[in-house]
Amino acid sequence: MTMMFRHINRLLSLGTLSSAAAFTGNSSRRHIINTQSLVAALATSTTPSQRNLASSTSLAMTSSFDTGYLNAQDATDLDVELMSTPGFSLEQLMELAGLSVAEAVYEVGTDGNDGAKKKRVLLVCGPGNNGGDGLVAARHLFHFGFQPTVVYPKRSTKPHFINLVQQLDDLNIPILDEIPATVATDNDDDGENKDHYDIIVDAIFGFSFRGTAPREPFATAITQMITMQTQQSSLLISVDVPSSWNVDGGDMTEGLKFQPDVLVSLTAPKLSAKKFTRRHFVGGRFLPPGLAEKYGIRMPPYPGVSQVMELSKPKEAPSxxxxxxxxxxxxxxxxxxxxxxxxxxxxxxxxxxxxxxxxxxxxxxxxxxxxxxxxxxxxxxxxxxxxx
Incomplete structure (x- = not known):
């Protein structure tokens, strides 16, 4: 009977059935209502693992490997615990996160082959830790054989961020204050004479974003990234949470429609990732088992020595x-x-x-x-x- 309900839920998620068609007139409806009540009760719980169980139960069929999800508060609390109980430093976590992002870009840009097919990468970095992850990723991508360019409109004055910028300068990686106005698009007659980026990395806000709409200069940067994605056919990769998305609710902005092609969740996917249906990676191969259990995170079986694992990938239509x-x-x-x-x-x-x-x-x-x-x-x- 359990398999039957799983199959019904799969059908519902595919949109092939309505709940009325599936459950009217038999005892299955009572079972589903009870399950939904349990999920609703868990969602109001004060413990992270129970809240996480509710979120993973309600959308258990969204990816090929379900890690569990973190809401905004749990994500913040987990970071605090990582830097206290196990004693990770912010610099350590940023290095691990940036390496995870770089590995995901490598996988997407090369399709797993050593010869990079999509080499030119534009990394748009915000002023906080998400931007720091992008700066670290740029350095690793250089050593992976890519050609990174960094856009860093609001530079942090903290010593570690200054050091990260210096490391990029030492590698002659361009660091710009804004996205170039001369970026080529498919509609440009002389596009071959302008900059073209195969991949754009959105490392602006992450789970720290709390507003209803991004402010300048990042509002313009997000609009430019969307334009490059649609007109230049650049692959758009977001770090942890797509910029301008609500961490718990997903894309709630009017008019922007910021939809990256790839999401790289860090530590564990956030609640907004439940609404993401494209290629999805997670990088968290540093989380102690005790903290993973406390926050209801199921660690994925990372392959080999990789720092990332792809959770879901769009399926090819069958012949x-x-x-x-x-x-x-x-x-x-x-x-x-x-x-x-x-x-x-x-x-x-x-x-x-x-x-x-x-x-x-x-x-x-x-x-x-x-x-x-x-x-x-x-x-x-x-x-x-x-x-x-």
Whole structure:
């Protein structure tokens, strides 16, 4: 019976069923209501592990490995404990975080191959610790064979940050006060003569952001990053929490629509990461087991000596042959299908004649696939309906 409820929840998360269609007229509804009540009760608890259990229970199917989530207060408290109980220094944590970010950029920029395919990286750094993580990442990326450029509009006067800047100067890494106004876009006729960045790293705010809207000069920087992402086809990677997002609620700003391509959570994902559906890495291979247990964090099985692990990755849509051969679980097939449909909606509507023919064939396949999923859904509920 437990597997049945898990499967139903998966269907609900995919949008293939409504709660009314799934539960009206049988005892399953009472079970789901009781589960939701438990989650609601846990969410109001005062202990971090119980609050975390509520958040991970409510969205247990969002990624291939569920680490648990930290709200803004728990993230702050955990940092304080890291720098007191185990005795980590801020400099140590910043170095580990920046290395994690650099490793994630390496994975995205090279697809795991040693020869970097996307080498030019623009790191936009804020005045706080998130910006410090970006400064550290820039240094490591230089040694990884990338070509980093740093944008650092409001420089910290703290000694460690001054040292980080000096380390970048020693490597001749450019440090700018603002994003260059001459950045190339796909619409520029002379774009080849202007700066082009393959990857942008958003290291502005992190979980320290508390406002309703970012202030200057970072509001302009965020708008510029969005423009570069859409017009220059740069990959946008956010550090810990996408800048301008509410740490607990996600993207709550009007009009900005800041949606990075990749998120690198540090220590553990924050609550806002539950609303993130693209590539997601976590870097926290320094957290003592006792603190992980206290805050309800499940440490991922980091591969080899890596400081990061990818939690979720957009799935490739299955081919018709894979579906016909029954090689994939049908619910996973349907999720992959939805991902592919979303990707297609974001692409240009301009197609040549051959492309238009492919689009017509794709529409026919989509209809066949939707019918296939509907039939599988019917079979599932027929096989699992309660016995009278």
């Amino acid at each position: 018709k042959e894979e579906v016909d051969d029954g090689e994939m679980d049908w619910a996973l097939q349907y999720q992959a299908y939805l991902d592919e449909q979303e990707k297609e909606r974001g692409e240009s509507d301009t197609e040549d004649d051959e492309g238009e023919e492919d689009e017509v064939e794709g529409e026919e396949w989509a209809k066949e696939y939707a019918a296939y999923c509907a039939e599988k859904e019917k079979e599932f509920f027929e096989a699992n309906k309660p016995k009278e």
